[in-house]
Amino acid sequence: MSILVYVDHFQGKTKPVSGEIMGKARELAGKTGLPVVAFVVGQNVGGVAAEAIAYGADKVLVADAASFSQFRTHAYVAAFKAAIATAKPHIILVPTSAGVRDAAALAACELNIGLAADCQGLALDANGNLLAERPVFSGNMLTTIVFAAQPQMATVRPRSFPLPAADKSRTGEIVLLAVALDGLASAEEVLEFETTETGEVSVENAGIIVSGGRGVKGPEGFAPLRELARLLGGAVGASRAAVDAGWIPYPHQVGQTGKSVRPDLYIAAGISGAIQHLAGMSNAKVIVAINKDKDAPIFSLARYGIVGDLFEVTPALTAALKRKLGK
Numbered sequence: 001m002s003i004l005v006y007v008d009h010f011q012g013k014t015k016p017v018s019g020e021i022m023g024k025a026r027e028l029a030g031k032t033g034l035p036v037v038a039f040v041v042g043q044n045v046g047g048v049a050a051e052a053i054a055y056g057a058d059k060v061l062v063a064d065a066a067s068f069s070q071f072r073t074h075a076y077v078a079a080f081k082a083a084i085a086t087a088k089p090h091i092i093l094v095p096t097s098a099g100v101r102d103a104a105a106l107a108a109c110e111l112n113i114g115l116a117a118d119c120q121g122l123a124l125d126a127n128g129n130l131l132a133e134r135p136v137f138s139g140n141m142l143t144t145i146v147f148a149a150q151p152q153m154a155t156v157r158p159r160s161f162p163l164p165a166a167d168k169s170r171t172g173e174i175v176l177l178a179v180a181l182d183g184l185a186s187a188e189e190v191l192e193f194e195t196t197e198t199g200e201v202s203v204e205n206a207g208i209i210v211s212g213g214r215g216v217k218g219p220e221g222f223a224p225l226r227e228l229a230r231l232l233g234g235a236v237g238a239s240r241a242a243v244d245a246g247w248i249p250y251p252h253q254v255g256q257t258g259k260s261v262r263p264d265l266y267i268a269a270g271i272s273g274a275i276q277h278l279a280g281m282s283n284a285k286v287i288v289a290i291n292k293d294k295d296a297p298i299f300s301l302a303r304y305g306i307v308g309d310l311f312e313v314t315p316a317l318t319a320a321l322k323r324k325l326g327k
């Protein structure tokens with residue numbers, strides 16, 4: 001028996017959410033006495049396996065092959081099934097990253113495992129069974145999922161737990177995981193890989209997000225928000241209205257049909273505060289709203305509200321922060 005953690009990475013670089021989940025898994029391991037087994041899928045992922053140990057894994061199962069160089073649903077499902085068969089986990093934790101969340105769901109389905117999706121809190125009951133907290137009704141309520149059987153599987157949102165410090169002096173066992181790629185698992189082929197990476201911070205992992213909505217009035221209206229985000233080392237987010245208008249690409253969209261974010265600071269400029277937008281950002285620690293309509297619904301959620309024109313307020317905020325930060 002073990003606590004099994006899927007360690008997600010992008011081209012060999014461990015995603016912070018993997019470290020966050022590993023930190024939580026170590027805490028659960030301390031309470032249950034179970035070992036933490038990580039599993040890594042990809043090509044040339046020895047570095048990711050070593051990092052998994054530094055973040056708290058006792059053992060790492062590695063499916064390292066050319067056929068895993070890019071995400072393919074059924075091949076990754078085969079790896080999930082092999083890891084579960086090997087680790088015999090009591091608890092399985094997986095990040096909600098794109099792609100891998102699908103593989104986790106499909107593996108859970110094929111193995112008849114109960115899965116709590118999109119969790120943001122994990123605890124144990126008195127018998128060491130998982131209690132998985134997840135938002136429901138567009139984030140207006142939190143619910144705790146209990147499991148009727150084992151294994152108990154949860155996908156976990158980024159920034160749900162603090163990122164522990166990696167301890168490079170930790171030691172652990174790295175074991176190659178044999179995965180049979182036959183049938184559906186070998187049926188998909190990746191023909192081409194296009195990246196939309198712009199070098200900007202991704203909203204999912206950002207501690208600070210400056211978001212714009214229909215009020216920015218066009219693609220160039222994001223310029224003052226981008227400047228403020230850059231100054232603060234944050235990411236640029238957007239409402240669906242701005243994305244649908246083609247002013248900014250979809251990866252920036254926050255909300256029910258976009259990303260769920262949990263930054264320390266969320267600045268919403270020219271965003272009215274529709275329920276579908278709030279569903280993705282209401283868990284931010286501090287919300288600042290800039291809107292020229294004093295009755296905009298976003299103000300009921302914001303800790304600080306600035307009634308004014310974002311094209312005046314945002315540059316003034318940037319200039320004041322530059323002075324304060326001596327930049």
Ligand SMILES: Cc1cc2nc3c(=O)[nH]c(=O)nc-3n(C[C@H](O)[C@H](O)[C@H](O)COP(=O)(O)OP(=O)(O)OC[C@H]3O[C@@H](n4cnc5c(N)ncnc54)[C@H](O)[C@@H]3O)c2cc1C
Nearest residue numbers: 213214215239240241255256257258270272276277292310
């Ligand atoms: C199934 C479904 C899923 C959805 N998913 C999402 C989602 O994931 N994310 C999302 O965001 N929406 C989503 N929506 C859309 C959502 O309902 C709203 O339509 C959208 O959030 C509105 O975007 P907005 O606030 O930018 O635009 P608006 O509601 O038009 O608000 C624009 C705001 O800008 C203010 N403003 C205008 N000019 C200025 C200025 N110069 N300075 C300051 N303020 C100004 C206005 O006062 C107004 O409050 C979804 C809807 C549905 C039905």
